[in-house]
Amino acid sequence: xxxxxxxxxxxxxxxxxxxxxxxxxxxxxxxxxxxxxxxxxxxxxxxxxxxxxxxxxxxxxxxxxxxxxxxxxxxxxxxxxxxxxxxxxxxxxxxxxxxxxxxxxxxxxxxxxxxxxxxxxxxxxxxxxxxxxxxxxxxxxxxxxxxxxxxxxxxxxxxxxxxxxxxxxxxxxxxxxxxxxxxxxxxxxxxxxxxxxxxxxxxxxxxxxxxxxxxxxxxxxxxxxxxxxxxxxxxxx
Numbered sequence: 186x187x188x189x190x191x192x193x194x195x196x197x198x199x200x201x202x203x204x205x206x207x208x209x210x211x212x213x214x215x216x217x218x219x220x221x222x223x224x225x226x227x228x229x230x231x232x233x234x235x236x237x238x239x240x241x242x243x244x245x246x247x248x249x250x251x252x253x254x255x256x257x258x259x260x261x262x263x264x265x266x267x268x269x270x271x272x273x274x275x276x277x278x279x280x281x282x283x284x285x286x287x288x289x290x291x292x293x294x295x296x297x298x299x300x301x302x303x304x305x306x307x308x309x310x311x312x313x314x315x316x317x318x319x320x321x322x323x324x325x326x327x328x329x330x331x332x333x334x335x336x337x338x339x340x341x342x343x344x345x346x347x348x349x350x351x352x353x354x355x356x357x358x359x360x361x362x363x364x365x366x367x368x369x370x371x372x373x374x375x376x377x378x379x380x381x382x383x384x385x386x387x388x389x390x391x392x393x394x395x396x397x398x399x400x401x402x403x404x405x406x407x408x409x410x411x412x413x414x415x416x417x418x419x420x421x422x
Contacts, residue, residue, distance in 0.1 A: 208253030263405025
């Protein structure tokens, strides 16, 4: 590939990364504003429930995440985990999978009150939304875990390890509270915190990629066929 083509591609990817990060940041702002406008504690999915005045804002936020996340994933597609189990596909693929689930969640929102899809409150709509929302979070956590084992991105790896563990723990606790119908208000705050951390991580991931593109440095992880057993985040300086 000629130098001109490589430069042009880098510029396109840089612009896409910057646009993507702005879209994801805008989505996070929309979610927070919508949450505050509700004047009560709601799970994030409840913002898009049928009959909620924030439903359209919720749908818009998820679509912004889908578009922005996809752009960021494309620019960061060269980042790869070095741990054998995690390198079956790249973090970018995990992000694209998560974006796909978020797209479904934006189109199939929960019913009024977002009841658990069990017993008398069961609906297929709520079941589908719950499943894809959980899978979207799981995909994001997997992408963070993969990135924590990526070579050539030590600072990002450390952040990814911390963010991934935090999102998994916080979102998991909030989900358990929801399933147990216990402290729903506190559980909704935990979910909002997990959402904020996950989207914040994606913006920082984009910033790291954009910086590499802007300076002409390689975004792709250096090839290494050796199996690693510790995250890049824990490597000594």
